Each structure stands twice: as C-alpha cells, then as structure tokens.
Amino acid sequence: MAQLSIIHARIITPAGVLEDACLVIKDGKIHQLQPAGAALPDGPVLDAGGNWLAPGFIDIHVHGGGGFDFMDNTVEAFLAIARLHAQHGTTSMFPTTLTSELPDLYATIDCYEKALTHTHDGARFLGLHLEGPYFSKEQRGAQDERYIRNPDPEEYRAIQEKSIHVRRWSAAPELPGALAFADFCRSKGILPALAHTNAEYEQVKTGVKHGYCLATHLYSAMSGLTRRNGFRIAGAIESSLLLDEIDVELIADGVHLPEALLKLVVKIKGKEKIALVTDAMRAAGTTVTKSILGSNTSGLEVIIEDDVAKLSDRSAFAGSVATADRLVRTMVQLAEVSIPDAVYMMSTTPARIMGVADQFGSIEIGKMADLVLFDDGIRVQQTFINGKPVL
Structure with a gap:
C-alpha cells in the first residue's frame, strides 16, 4: 500500500x-x-x-510478551514479542536483556542480528538495551544474583565489539569501574543508564558527569533516602528527580508505582523528561499465573498476581505484564494527565532519549508513518x- x-x-x-x-x-x-x-x-x-x-509508541525497555522472552534466544521469540506489542500500539522497541552468563548474552545478540533480516508484521527493532550485569547486589530486585558483577573492561569491550546494535546499557554508577564503563559507552554511541543502584547523591552527580543521564525504571531497585549517624542522605531516587540532566523511566502499569508517585514524578520532571516503559516480561498479553523471567532454560520462576509479575516468595516484583496502551491509559486515568501528554511520554520523549527523533516519535511531515489509532x-x-x- x-x-x-x-x-x-x-x-x-x-x-x-x-x-x-x-x-x-x-x-x-x-x-x-x-x-x-x-x-x-x-x-x-x-x-x-x-x-x-497518535505517533506510534516507542518502548525503550521491554523483555518479552506473548509467552516469549528475548533471552529465549530464538528468532521466533523476537518476532512473536514484536507482534504482540504491535497489537497494543508499540511500533518500535529496544529488546532488553537480563543479567546472565556471557554465552547467553552473546546468543541473544546473535538472535537480534538474525531477527533484523526477517520481514515481519510486528514492532520494528531499533537497537538493544543491555540491562546488566553490572549492578548492586543490594538492589538486584529480580535480577539473578549469580550473574551480577562489577564492570570488567575486557568483558564489556568484547560485548560491544560483538554488535554495533547495542544502543543502551544499564548499570550501577557507584560500582568500581562504572565511571570508566560509562566513558567507554559514550565513546561508542551507547547510552549509559543508572539502574539497580545503591548510589548516593554525590555518586549520582559524579555519574552524570560521565554520561549516566537516564534512570532505569525509577523507584524500582533503586536507593532512596537513608540516614547515617543521624544525617539524611539522598539516594538515587531523589537524585534522579532533582537533577535536570537525568531523564526517567516510569513503569506506569498502575502497580509498580501508585497514583501519588506517578503524579509526583510528572509534577517534578514533566512530560519532556519522562519515558513510559513496559518492562514487560514473557507473560504480557497472556493469562498465565506462573511464568519464567528470563530464558526458559536458566530464568527465574515467577508468579503472576495482582496484574504484575512477582518472585515466587513475593519479595519483589519481577517485571510487568503491561503493554504500552495500558501505560498511556494509566497515566490518563490515574495520574490525570491529558491524552496528548501521556502519548508524548510514550512516543516523543523516548524517541528523543534514544536519538531517533528525526524519524520517529511525533506526527510531522516527512517522518516515518508509524502510527496508532485508539479510542x-x-x-x-x-x-x-x-x-x-x-x-
């Protein structure tokens, strides 16, 4: 046509x-x-x-859906996830990994490369988001502790050389070697994002100077206000809200963050600094009550209840089961933003953050006709x- x-x-x-x-x-x-x-x-x-x-939704943090995870490491999984999320308005996505053994990560990268060669009827792939393995164990959330480690220059250089399609890499900026890691990412056109972090304010400020300018799923697996010898110390949450250099992700499924926090972030950061993300795992778009976070062979067993994925002991959430349309709906109904403003957070801001706003993220003459029609x-x-x- x-x-x-x-x-x-x-x-x-x-x-x-x-x-x-x-x-x-x-x-x-x-x-x-x-x-x-x-x-x-x-x-x-x-x-x-x-x-x-509206402009098509751009999901810059998504792990799976429709019963599949990107770390299943099959082209079938990649295309099925893209198809499922396209049915809910997502036109572009950044397939996201989990902390894993190096061979599994390499296999995911290889599958991404193969998926790019297939014509399909799902959301387009605009690059890879590597979530981990350089995280704080104290803020691991549902990330598998067995694979969490400090940045290793030999390792991350080899991973980057494996593929030109790594566009974003989430890490904890307070770890030994994490600043040099961010410098390396910036030199290769990769966006370093702070995530699963126990950083304090001064550490976040230093991280910003080295390129950490996006907060991965704000509030989730992230340090907040603490006290030491009676003195209050701002954590990564407060730092991300305060510092203008930092954009923030929100998992706006209505479960990860309640009404008050959604409204607070909108009031402080505004639509121009907020990207809505699904952080969806394989159970998105399904009706299962038990699932696997990560690959079918080495992932973690999780349960689906209260419209969210949880670790089996219910100690932490384990990703969302949301699709992009639900995020927009939540922001309108719960956070009480306008439909155009919610769309901005799901399209325009993500496009700007990931450097693709020249082609995607808004309805303007000459841009790609990636669109979503909704009531x-x-x-x-x-x-x-x-x-x-x-x-």
Whole structure:
C-alpha cells in the first residue's frame, strides 16, 4: 500500500490536536496533514471515526510478551514479542536483556542480528538495551544474583565489539569501574543508564558527569533516602528527580508505582523528561499465573498476581505484564494527565532519549508513518508501521 488517507481523525501533533483532520501516508512516510473537507489524493481511504491518531509508541525497555522472552534466544521469540506489542500500539522497541552468563548474552545478540533480516508484521527493532550485569547486589530486585558483577573492561569491550546494535546499557554508577564503563559507552554511541543502584547523591552527580543521564525504571531497585549517624542522605531516587540532566523511566502499569508517585514524578520532571516503559516480561498479553523471567532454560520462576509479575516468595516484583496502551491509559486515568501528554511520554520523549527523533516519535511531515489509532478509552483500533496496518 504505497498511499493511504486517514480521515476524520483527532491527530496529535507537536503543535496541538487537529480535530476531524486527515493524514496522508505515502511510501511509508507522513506526506500531508489536511483539515476536514480538503480534497483527498487518489488511493485508499480509512475513516478513523473521530478516534485519536497518535505517533506510534516507542518502548525503550521491554523483555518479552506473548509467552516469549528475548533471552529465549530464538528468532521466533523476537518476532512473536514484536507482534504482540504491535497489537497494543508499540511500533518500535529496544529488546532488553537480563543479567546472565556471557554465552547467553552473546546468543541473544546473535538472535537480534538474525531477527533484523526477517520481514515481519510486528514492532520494528531499533537497537538493544543491555540491562546488566553490572549492578548492586543490594538492589538486584529480580535480577539473578549469580550473574551480577562489577564492570570488567575486557568483558564489556568484547560485548560491544560483538554488535554495533547495542544502543543502551544499564548499570550501577557507584560500582568500581562504572565511571570508566560509562566513558567507554559514550565513546561508542551507547547510552549509559543508572539502574539497580545503591548510589548516593554525590555518586549520582559524579555519574552524570560521565554520561549516566537516564534512570532505569525509577523507584524500582533503586536507593532512596537513608540516614547515617543521624544525617539524611539522598539516594538515587531523589537524585534522579532533582537533577535536570537525568531523564526517567516510569513503569506506569498502575502497580509498580501508585497514583501519588506517578503524579509526583510528572509534577517534578514533566512530560519532556519522562519515558513510559513496559518492562514487560514473557507473560504480557497472556493469562498465565506462573511464568519464567528470563530464558526458559536458566530464568527465574515467577508468579503472576495482582496484574504484575512477582518472585515466587513475593519479595519483589519481577517485571510487568503491561503493554504500552495500558501505560498511556494509566497515566490518563490515574495520574490525570491529558491524552496528548501521556502519548508524548510514550512516543516523543523516548524517541528523543534514544536519538531517533528525526524519524520517529511525533506526527510531522516527512517522518516515518508509524502510527496508532485508539479510542477515548485508549483501546487500540489499528497500528501502522511504515504506513502499513499491522492489525
């Protein structure tokens, strides 16, 4: 389908919402934005019926869905996860790993490379996000303690040489060698993010100078306010909220963070500094009550209850079972932000953080026609990738 006109849509653009407007797609890109009643070019026409037309959702932190995890290390898993999340409005994603043994990580990287060669009807892959293994054991959350270690220059250099597609790497900035690790990442065009960290304010400030400018799943597996000899010390949470250099991720599934914290982060950081992420594990999009976090062969057994994944002893959450549409819906209904602002956090901010805003993340002429059509309840009616319907 080289050309398509979508009419009678409420189009979310950087300049505001265009009511009852028309968007014309040509050769996979946004070609025209027209008011209601304007003459349409020849070609197919889709009536949006007054629904919202938004830039496609960009998930920069996602592990799985539909019964699969990226660390299953099969092309089938990659494509199935991409397909599942596309059904919920995600048009681009950054497949995310877990702390693991090095051979497993290499196998995931190899599968990513193979998946790129397959034509498929799911969300596009824009690069890899490596979550770990350089974490604080005290803040490991559901990360497997067996594989957590300090940054090793020989190891991380070899991993980077393995693939040009590593775009982001989450680590704890207070660890020995973590600052040199961030310097290396920056030199290779990789975004270092602070995660699973027990850092204090001064350590976070130092980390920012070396490139740590994104807080991975804010509040989750992250140090907060502590006291030492009666003196209060700000942790990574307070530092991420305070420092303007740091963008933050929110797992806005309505479980990881309650209403008060969602509203607090929005009030402090604003839509321009918040990226909504699913952090979804394999049970997303399924109805199972037991699952595996990570690979089927070496992952951790988890339970699904209260609409979230938990470790079997219920001591910690173990990833979400959310999809991107749920995140937007939660921000509108629970955090009481507008639909355009929630979409901004799910599309525009992630695109800017990951350096792809020249092509994705907003509805503007010349950008890729990655779009999602949804109703007032944020129920997805149609997803478009490269201008082609995927539902």
